[in-house]
Amino acid sequence: MKLDDNHKKTPFRIPDQYFEEFPDRLGKRIREESGKGGGKLVSLPAFIKMGIAASFLVLITFGIFHLTSGDRSADQMLAKIPTESLLVYLEESEMSFDELMETVDAELIVPDGNLMESGLISDEEIENELIEDIITDYELEFEI
Amino acid sequence: MEDKEILTKIREKEYRETGFSLLVKKYQQRIYWHIRKMVIDHDDADDILQEVFIKVWKGIDKFREDSSLYTWIYRIATHESLNYLNRKRRRSMFSLDDVNQELSRKLDQSSHIDGTEIQMKLQKALLKLPDKQRLVFNMKYFDDMKYEEISAITDTSVGGLKASYHHAVKKIEEYLTRD
Numbered sequence: 001m002k003l004d005d006n007h008k009k010t011p012f013r014i015p016d017q018y019f020e021e022f023p024d025r026l027g028k029r030i031r032e033e034s035g036k037g038g039g040k041l042v043s044l045p046a047f048i049k050m051g052i053a054a055s056f057l058v059l060i061t062f063g064i065f066h067l068t069s070g071d072r073s074a075d076q077m078l079a080k081i082p083t084e085s086l087l088v089y090l091e092e093s094e095m096s097f098d099e100l101m102e103t104v105d106a107e108l109i110v111p112d113g114n115l116m117e118s119g120l121i122s123d124e125e126i127e128n129e130l131i132e133d134i135i136t137d138y139e140l141e142f143e144i
Numbered sequence: 145m146e147d148k149e150i151l152t153k154i155r156e157k158e159y160r161e162t163g164f165s166l167l168v169k170k171y172q173q174r175i176y177w178h179i180r181k182m183v184i185d186h187d188d189a190d191d192i193l194q195e196v197f198i199k200v201w202k203g204i205d206k207f208r209e210d211s212s213l214y215t216w217i218y219r220i221a222t223h224e225s226l227n228y229l230n231r232k233r234r235r236s237m238f239s240l241d242d243v244n245q246e247l248s249r250k251l252d253q254s255s256h257i258d259g260t261e262i263q264m265k266l267q268k269a270l271l272k273l274p275d276k277q278r279l280v281f282n283m284k285y286f287d288d289m290k291y292e293e294i295s296a297i298t299d300t301s302v303g304g305l306k307a308s309y310h311h312a313v314k315k316i317e318e319y320l321t322r323d
Contacts, residue, residue, distance in 0.1 A: 001317055001320040001321045002317060003266075003285070003313055003316060003317055003320075007262060007263070007266050008285065008286060009259070009260075009263060010177075010181065010259065010263060010267065010286065011251070011257050011258055011259020011260070011263040011264055011267060012177075012180050012181070012184075012186070012256065012257060012259075013186075013256040013257060013258050014176075014186060014256060015186070015256065018190075019172055019173055019176070022168070022172055022176075022190075022193070023165055023168045023169055023172070025194075026168060026194055026197050026198075027161070027165065029194060029198070030198060030201055033198070
């Protein structure tokens with residue numbers, strides 16, 4: 001069967017008035033975030049973002065080391081990190097604390113204890129996650 | 145309204161919100177459909193669309209006009225959509241197939257999906273492709289974009305895109321013929 005222009009319609013539909021109402025909903029959300037965060041829509045300087053990214057990379061690296069060596073729990077590992085650093089990271093990455101803990105739990109159940117060697121998360125993926133979550137200039141490489 | 149005029153308004157403090165509203169109204173539909181075709185579900189697409197425009201709002205002062213506004217917003221939407229799918233895989237610890245099966249189930253069960261048999265079959269065939277190949281296919285086939293435009297958005301060579309699209313079409317035609 002050959003693809004032709006007859007197949008170009010999609011089955012996707014939208015609620016009534018969706019595009020008419022979207023700009024107002026978005027504007028409301030932006031105003032709420034601005035008010036709540038006391039200027040949250042203003043980005044942190046790049047060097048602070050890079051500092052947070054680097055700190056978190058160190059956290060993950062040491063966290064995995066401790067987890068695999070079997071002498072630290074996830075709670076102990078997180079307790080080592082200053083609360084302010086975690087809060088800043090969570091706010092910047094928009095990751096909830098529960099999601100952070102889920103990530104740690106996932107690491108704990110890796111069979112041989114070595115997350116990198118398990119193939120579940122590679123160095124590259126961890127690095128990409130940090131970059132994706134923190135850097136917002138969207139001028140990254142894209143491979144097919 | 146031209147992008148230049150919109151950007152000029154956004155850069156004047158007094159007209160910033162008006163300018164941004166014009167930008168949203170101009171691009172919301174194209175960006176929504178770009179996202180929706182990747183994530184299938186309307187509510188997910190709505191969430192991502194909001195995130196995209198919030199990032200545009202936050203980053204517009206840093207936008208250097210090295211690319212067109214349209215390309216820049218498309219790039220953000222592309223990254224947000226792919227990130228969403230990647231995060232879904234990583235957090236759920238699903239395999240590639242499991243997430244695509246979930247998207248396939250959404251095709252059958254989500255509200256705001258209502259198509260002919262052939263439209264549904266094509267979407268299911270598309271879910272057999274890797275995300276990035278599906279993305280290229282969507283932009284070329286459904287959105288009629290030129291390879292040069294897709295290249296600017298994805299930072300991929302035109303040759304690479306042509307090969308990717310060719311493979312995608314071949315796989316889809318095989319799937320549609322077989323099933």
